[in-house]
Amino acid sequence: MSNEIKLVAESRDEFGKGASRRIRRAGKVPAVLYGHGTDPVHITLPAHETLLALRTANALLALDLGGKKQLALPKQVQRDPIRGTLDHVDLILVRKGEKVTVEIQLVVVGELSESDLVLNQDQQTLALEVEATNIPTSIEVNIEGLGAGDRITVADLTLPEGASYHGVEAAEDNVIVSVVVAKDEVEETEAAEGEDAAAEDAE
Helix, strand or coil, rough: CEEEEEEEEEEECCCCHHHHHHHHCCCEEEEEEEEECCCEEEEEEEHHHHHHHHHCCEEEEEEEECCCCCCHHHHHEEECCCCEEEEEEEEEEECCCCCEEEEEEEEECCCHHHHHEEEEEEECCEEEECCCCCCCCEECCCCCCCCCEEEEEEHHHCCCCCCCCCCCCCCCCEEEEEECCCCCHHHHHHHHHHHHHHHHHHH
């Protein structure tokens, strides 16, 4: 589950490309904080600490802004395409107990029943409604012992406490993974069946 990552934020009143370059040269990153019907607040964050924090998916940031604590989630992150450094960060305010919809990483665990089977993973993440201050880092998809033709849907997953699925598709129709026979095995089987049929015709 999410742990708060503390960052010291500072208000800013300079805008535009020139101001943003000066901010980044000073080892900071320009950001904007908005949500809950409030006016956007333009801030700066420590660049290195923020970059490390955003390596965690759905990082819950505890911002110290002028001695006042604000909880926020990253909404949009702009990076330098070459260096990978942060150019700008959009943050959305959240409160304890508030529900948010976020993409949660799906992690496959276990082994299939046979070595000649292939696992098709249709989704890498799943959108769930969760408490903003209690976001799971990942959800396990257990494939242990699955055979050809088996599949796992959202309805089969064990969701963390307080998490719920409200997708466009029904949970039982939203396929996460499915198991099929390897293509080479299918072709060999079809070829063998064709040879048997030809032999029978020859007789």
